[in-house]
Amino acid sequence: MTSRVLLVSPAIGASLRQARFDDGGPLDAGGAARVxxxxxxxxxxxxxxxxxxxxxxxxxxxxGLEGVPVPELAGLDVGRWTGRTLEEVGAAEPEAVGRWLADPGCAPHGGESVRDLCARVAARLEGLRRLEGRTLAVVEPEVVRAAAVTALDLPDTAFWRLDVPPLTVTELSGRAGRWNLRLGRPLAASDDDRTLG
Structure with missing residues (x-):
């Protein structure tokens, strides 16, 4: 049996436009129009x-999708940095930011480490592997990164080297205990690109 999981990154909101750690805000007008x-x-x-x-x-x-909310697919918890820009945090806590970006096991913000996020997403993917049919999940970009790290058995230090643009689809197909990865095609692809096999 082949499992297929489509990971859709969300449209842009004010936090992303302002390079802020996600504060739970809604889509902005431009992001809503694009989606x-x-x-x-x-x-x-x-x-x-x-x-x-x-x-x-x-x-x-x-x-037009009715999705079931899944807490294990939540974005990275950045603790007290939530809602602040990386520039603000870097000015206030330069050593902490440096450690956080260099060490996936570090969580100086009091939230979750990248390593913990990758483990959480890996556990959820393992559960999805046993489901028949195609699964779609609309998830934060860091969840897509964690899924890619897991699918390709990459070191968690690769997490920050993966870019996930808004409104792209990343497809995982799993068989025989491993995942294959098809990276980030735009959601608004031409009709010829819409069939994902």
Whole structure:
């Protein structure tokens, strides 16, 4: 049996435009317009999950999807840095930011480490591997990064070297105890690109 998981990154919101750690804010007008324009660009799926964050829930709704919120697919918890820009945090806590970016096991903000996020997402992917049919999940970019690290059995230090643009689809297909990865095609692809096999 081959498992297929489509990971859709949400449209942009004010936090992302301002380079802020996600504060749970909604999509902005531009992001909402882009996701509405992309509606209809996804194949049929057996089930839909969503990260509990506002951007993911709103993206799923604008795509016409009714998804089940899954706490294990939440974005990275950055503790007391939530809502602040990396520049602000870097000015106030330069050593902490340096450690955080260099050591995936470090969580100086009091939240969750990158390593913990990768482990959480890996556990959820293992559960999805046993489901028949195609699964779609609208998740934060850091969840897509963690899934890619897991799928390719990369060291967790690779996490920060992966970019996940808004409104892209990353596909995982699993068989025989391993995942294959098809990276980030735009959600608003041409009709020829919409069939994901």
């Amino acid at each position: 509405r324009a992309a509606a209809g660009g996804l194949p049929a799926v057996a089930r839909v999950f969503v990260s509990p964050g506002a951007r993911c829930r709103e993206t799923a709704a604008a795509l």
